[in-house]
Amino acid sequence: xxxxICPRCAYETVDHVATSPVPGVWDVLxxxxxxxxxxxxxxxxxxxxxxYPEAFRLTPEDIAAAQEVPAIPPLRTGR
Amino acid sequence: xxxxxxxxxLDTLEREGRLLxxxxxxLPEPDLAAAANAAGRIGEGAPALWFDNVTGFTGARIVxxxxxxxxxxxxxxxxxxxxxxxxQVEEFARRWDDFPVAPERREDAPWxxxxxxxxxxxxxxxxxxxxxxxGDGGFYLDxxxxxxxxxxxxxxxxxxxxxxxxxxxxxxxxxxFQPVPVHDVAIHLRKAEERGEDLPIAITLGNDPVISIVAGxxxxxxxxxxxxxxxxxxxxxxxxxxxxxxxxxPWGSEVVVEGVIEGRRRELEGPFGxxxxxxxxxxxxxxxxxxxxxxxxxxxxxxxxxxxxxTEIDYLVGPNTCVxxxxxxxxxxxxxxxxxxxxxxxxxxxxxxxxxxxxxAKAVGMRAMTTPHGLGYLKVVIVVDEDVDPFDxxxxxxxxxxxxxxAVDVITVPGLPVVPLDPASxxxxxxxxxxxxxxxxxxxDDRGHFGSPVRDxxxxxxxxxxxxxxxxxxxx
Numbered sequence: 001x002x003x004x005i006c007p008r009c010a011y012e013t014v015d016h017v018a019t020s021p022v023p024g025v026w027d028v029l030x031x032x033x034x035x036x037x038x039x040x041x042x043x044x045x046x047x048x049x050x051x052y053p054e055a056f057r058l059t060p061e062d063i064a065a066a067q068e069v070p071a072i073p074p075l076r077t078g079r
Numbered sequence: 080x081x082x083x084x085x086x087x088x089l090d091t092l093e094r095e096g097r098l099l100x101x102x103x104x105x106l107p108e109p110d111l112a113a114a115a116n117a118a119g120r121i122g123e124g125a126p127a128l129w130f131d132n133v134t135g136f137t138g139a140r141i142v143x144x145x146x147x148x149x150x151x152x153x154x155x156x157x158x159x160x161x162x163x164x165x166x167q168v169e170e171f172a173r174r175w176d177d178f179p180v181a182p183e184r185r186e187d188a189p190w191x192x193x194x195x196x197x198x199x200x201x202x203x204x205x206x207x208x209x210x211x212x213x214g215d216g217g218f219y220l221d222x223x224x225x226x227x228x229x230x231x232x233x234x235x236x237x238x239x240x241x242x243x244x245x246x247x248x249x250x251x252x253x254x255x256f257q258p259v260p261v262h263d264v265a266i267h268l269r270k271a272e273e274r275g276e277d278l279p280i281a282i283t284l285g286n287d288p289v290i291s292i293v294a295g296x297x298x299x300x301x302x303x304x305x306x307x308x309x310x311x312x313x314x315x316x317x318x319x320x321x322x323x324x325x326x327x328x329p330w331g332s333e334v335v336v337e338g339v340i341e342g343r344r345r346e347l348e349g350p351f352g353x354x355x356x357x358x359x360x361x362x363x364x365x366x367x368x369x370x371x372x373x374x375x376x377x378x379x380x381x382x383x384x385x386x387x388x389x390t391e392i393d394y395l396v397g398p399n400t401c402v403x404x405x406x407x408x409x410x411x412x413x414x415x416x417x418x419x420x421x422x423x424x425x426x427x428x429x430x431x432x433x434x435x436x437x438x439x440a441k442a443v444g445m446r447a448m449t450t451p452h453g454l455g456y457l458k459v460v461i462v463v464d465e466d467v468d469p470f471d472x473x474x475x476x477x478x479x480x481x482x483x484x485x486a487v488d489v490i491t492v493p494g495l496p497v498v499p500l501d502p503a504s505x506x507x508x509x510x511x512x513x514x515x516x517x518x519x520x521x522x523x524d525d526r527g528h529f530g531s532p533v534r535d536x537x538x539x540x541x542x543x544x545x546x547x548x549x550x551x552x553x554x555x
Contacts, residue, residue, distance in 0.1 A: 018203035020135030035249060035347050037217035042108040046213060056214040062361060068345050069362045070260050076273045
């Protein structure tokens with residue numbers, strides 16, 4: 001597991017989320033930064049950094065710039 | 080025929096030859112989504128797809144494309160499976176007039192059979208979750224009916240909302256959630272966040288087929304989806320009380336997930352391949368903490384593939400988009416014959432109407448753009464004569480090709496609102512809208528030379544029946 005990095009943002013901390021009910025078939029992993037989630041048996045285009053499409057990759061700048069939707073409204077006052 | 084749960088409907092689909100069981104072992108990815116994607120690529124009439132042999136899972140039962148054809152949509156409404164789409168929309172509109180039909184409360188909901196809560200509420204233990212499209216950020220729940228209440232009126236049944244939203248699984252007991260500002264649940268969330276509170280929520284999966292139709296339907300804020308379900312079913316919708324939130328949820332759901340949208344918190348969500356045929360996402364969205372999951376024994380996981388249209392979602396939200404626009408237009412203009420707003424949830428709509436006087440068709444088209452659903456959709460409106468069937472695109476294209484003078488009949492209105500998911504909107508949420516008047520000009524609009532139309536022969540109707548009869552005999 002130590003060699004696994006996030007296919008989407010290349011972050012090196014990956015969490016284990018779930019394992020297959022049939023033991024040893026697959027695991028579900030999640031990036032600790034961009035929260036991308038994948039199953040280890042998915043095609044390489046979804047699971048390997050070097051095969052992950054450019055169009056879907058995220059950089060730390062993309063993550064920092066992510067817009068808030070919907071915007072958090074001001075708290076009501078005077079209640 | 081009213082179905083109280085998904086299982087009853089699947090029995091009917093199977094009996095009618097409308098459910099295909101895939102016996103082979105399949106991978107959760109990419110097979111499940113690719114099969115459902117393919118259902119939209121094998122022509123009209125694709126069946127629902129059933130999988131129960133999925134690599135790595137034990138006992139998983141997954142159904143896709145349940146609403147993904149006109150025969151299946153007809154059966155969902157209790158109509159014969161060969162009912163043409165225009166007739167399905169007309170019958171839908173007729174039943175709408177029975178609204179509201181009070182729901183029937185039952186307390187023996189089958190999802191009470193099993194419960195996990197607190198730290199044991201692990202979605203991966205209950206649902207065989209899987210990815211749909213390559214660029215999706217994770218696994219999604221995209222056909223769940225989500226129930227929430229107005230924090231300022233928690234006892235108002237009408238303002239309780241039931242809607243379908245995209246929900247990303249972010250962890251064992253965590254979800255991310257997209258309430259677009261025009262959605263009712265966004266109003267509920269805003270009120271809760273203004274109060275500094277969490278918003279309780281119930282997410283119901285695997286519902287009877289009419290619940291999915293009303294949950295995906297553009298309805299007024301204070302109209303109850305359950306009361307509409309009763310009208311469409313021709314029988315009260317069975318509901319039950321969710322144990323944690325106390326919300327009214329479908330009696331027949333396979334799984335009921337309860338928790339809260341955590342107030343004033345956002346996390347990175349998506350992307351997700353949307354009904355527009357484009358990804359959207361990479362934004363910070365509200366998140367849900369799951370506190371309790373109730374489920375039927377051996378639950379059936381119903382999901383929906385969407386991507387480049389047409390896919391199941393176009394069938395699911397096609398008729399239920401046409402009907403509100405049709406009803407709202409007819410309320411003021413009884414000349415309106417039919418509305419086909421089935422393209423991308425009504426980003427494009429076709430209206431057939433009689434004309435009172437010159438310019439009337441253009442006025443009807445502009446009014447469509449200002450109906451509640453039209454405000455955020457109906458980017459392109461085509462108006463055709465009363466004898467053109469808007470569901471027959473061959474006739475529509477004839478009308479556009481033969482009736483339109485682009486100098487007068489094509490009107491662009493800039494700076495109007497549209498759903499931000501429209502990939503052409505710029506900035507997101509802003510768009511110009513297009514009106515194409517493909518009707519025959521009438522007095523005092525005396526343009527063109529339309530005085531001598533060729534009409535169907537008087538005997539053609541009888542020959543339609545004779546040919547259909549001969550053809551069906553030939554099939555036998």
